[in-house]
Amino acid sequence: MKERKIRVLVAKPGLDGHDRGAKVVSRALRDAGMEVIYTGLRQTPQQIVESAIQEDVNVIGLSILSGAHTHLFPEIMRLLKENKAEDIIVIAGGVIPEDDIPELKKIGIAEIFTPGTDTHDIIDFIRKKVK
Amino acid sequence: MEIVEKIINGDRRAAAKLITLAENDFAEAEDILKELYNYTGNTLVIGITGPPGAGKSTITDKLTKSLRKQGKTVGIIAIDPTSPFTGGALLGDRIRMQDLSTDPGVFIRSMGTRGHLGGLSQVTQAAVKVLDALGKEVIFIETVGVGQAEVDIVKVADTVVLITMPGIGDDVQIIKAGIMEIGDIFVVNKADKEGCERLVTEIKMMLDLNRNGQWHPPVLKTIATSDFGIQKLECEIRHHLEYLKESGELEQRRRESTKKEIFDLIQEKWKEILTNSISNGFLDEIVTKVVNREEDPYTAVKKLSDMLIYSYTQGGKE
Numbered sequence: 001m002k003e004r005k006i007r008v009l010v011a012k013p014g015l016d017g018h019d020r021g022a023k024v025v026s027r028a029l030r031d032a033g034m035e036v037i038y039t040g041l042r043q044t045p046q047q048i049v050e051s052a053i054q055e056d057v058n059v060i061g062l063s064i065l066s067g068a069h070t071h072l073f074p075e076i077m078r079l080l081k082e083n084k085a086e087d088i089i090v091i092a093g094g095v096i097p098e099d100d101i102p103e104l105k106k107i108g109i110a111e112i113f114t115p116g117t118d119t120h121d122i123i124d125f126i127r128k129k130v131k
Numbered sequence: 132m133e134i135v136e137k138i139i140n141g142d143r144r145a146a147a148k149l150i151t152l153a154e155n156d157f158a159e160a161e162d163i164l165k166e167l168y169n170y171t172g173n174t175l176v177i178g179i180t181g182p183p184g185a186g187k188s189t190i191t192d193k194l195t196k197s198l199r200k201q202g203k204t205v206g207i208i209a210i211d212p213t214s215p216f217t218g219g220a221l222l223g224d225r226i227r228m229q230d231l232s233t234d235p236g237v238f239i240r241s242m243g244t245r246g247h248l249g250g251l252s253q254v255t256q257a258a259v260k261v262l263d264a265l266g267k268e269v270i271f272i273e274t275v276g277v278g279q280a281e282v283d284i285v286k287v288a289d290t291v292v293l294i295t296m297p298g299i300g301d302d303v304q305i306i307k308a309g310i311m312e313i314g315d316i317f318v319v320n321k322a323d324k325e326g327c328e329r330l331v332t333e334i335k336m337m338l339d340l341n342r343n344g345q346w347h348p349p350v351l352k353t354i355a356t357s358d359f360g361i362q363k364l365e366c367e368i369r370h371h372l373e374y375l376k377e378s379g380e381l382e383q384r385r386r387e388s389t390k391k392e393i394f395d396l397i398q399e400k401w402k403e404i405l406t407n408s409i410s411n412g413f414l415d416e417i418v419t420k421v422v423n424r425e426e427d428p429y430t431a432v433k434k435l436s437d438m439l440i441y442s443y444t445q446g447g448k449e
Contacts, residue, residue: 003245004155005218030219037241040226047232051225054232054239056147085144 006034006130007057011048012041013076016066021094021115025061028119029126045072049079052088058130061122062092069096069104077108089129093117135166138264143238146265150240153257157399164257170264174206176272177368178288180310183276185294186320188227189355190364191271195231197365198269204236206262206270208255213243220244224273238262244275253395256287277310285313286391289384290371292364294318295334297326311337314348316367322352322360346374408439 010026012019019041026036037055039048052060062073073092080086092104093113101112111125137145149167153160177194179187188209195205209224220243231237240258247254255272262270274284285291293314317334319327334350349367353360375381417435420426 002156002158005243005245007151026221030214030221031217033218035213035220035222035243037225038221038223039232040223040229043229044233047229051232051239053144054147055241056144056151083144 014066022063045075064094174263178284178291180274181294206267296321
């Protein structure tokens with residue numbers, strides 16, 4: 001009985017209440033056969049990292065529309081490192097200006113999916129990354 | 132074993148990894164679980180069950196907070212359904228437990244049913260052991276939203292809390308067999324909704340007809356979102372535990388639970404052996420015969436079992 005499933009934590013850091021995108025992506029990943037742990041709105045970096053560890057996920061998907069990504073994402077990456085969990089792949093989506101993307105990639109965010117992304121691209125990316 | 136050492140010393144990551152291994156490849160996890168077993172048996176297991184949307188997650192969240200105030204550590208296993216079509220799952224129980232995720236005294240694990248529609252699997256039992264060894268004093272198992280017949284929880288938990296709410300059916304639902312027979316404590320949540328009093332009365336009447344044990348399940352009213360009735364519920368859980376200890380039923384229940392676990396494990400093991408040893412081509416041949424009415428399925432199965440038993444008793448070769 002061997003069956004490896006990809007587990008993804010979908011979280012919304014920051015204070016905006018727009019969870020439509022996070023829900024659409026969660027649903028798409030579910031339909032692609034993954035186990036999605038949906039944690040809801042207004043998560044602190046501590047909550048996200050701790051949940052990811054307890055749930056032993058392969059991927060953290062962050063959705064943010066508040067503009068606070070330059071502040072919150074580095075903190076999430078720092079906490080992952082602090083907990084020796086930097087092997088967890090972090091991807092992000094939402095309203096993130098093009099100009100900020102290089103900086104976010106530099107701190108270790110694997111990919112940024114901006115509005116208009118096809119959910120299949122996200123699924124393919126995760127499948128390729130999680131070996 | 133290093134991982135066992137880590138878990139008993141409270142390493143959350145190691146515990147989480149072992150649960151994943153049990154989910155993905157039980158045979159491999161077994162070697163670790165064997166050793167881990169020596170460090171288990173110190174926890175109280177509370178089953179939280181009931182129909183979808185009745186408030187299981189919210190009540191689990193509130194009970195946990197209350198236990199944390201008394202200094203008790205808590206493990207939560209929250210189960211949601213796996214899609215039988217895609218194998219995917221959306222596990223959303225953490226939404227109601229957000230404040231708990233940064234509490235070092237709490238460990239929450241969401242699990243998909245992965246085909247075990249009775250609500251619980253051998254993996255759930257393994258996860259209970261992992262959290263037990265991790266040092267959690269109380270473990271909640273929050274089942275999938277159940278309908279009528281998913282009663283497996285009763286075989287794993289020391290205390291079963293059955294949560295329901297007004298407005299989900301008439302009085303005949305309550306006297307149907309199955310789910311309504313397994314509660315040690317009944318909770319009518321969302322008690323501010325119309326129909327609450329009637330539901331409480333109906334459950335009480337149903338319970339009055341069941342006078343077979345010494346324990347008479349209490350029927351409580353709660354409004355979980357505003358903490359109403361939570362303290363009383365916690366009190367009744369403690370009460371039930373005292374009863375279990377005094378009456379000797381705790382020991383009896385744990386014996387039953389172990390028996391069931393062994394039985395399940397044997398079944399799984401044999402299912403695997405069967406799947407491995409009956410190669411597809413061979414099975415196809417038999418299927419063809421049965422479809423063509425050259426043989427009936429009962430005789431075919433009898434022959435197959437005899438063959439398997441023979442091959443296992445003769446040197447164990449497949």
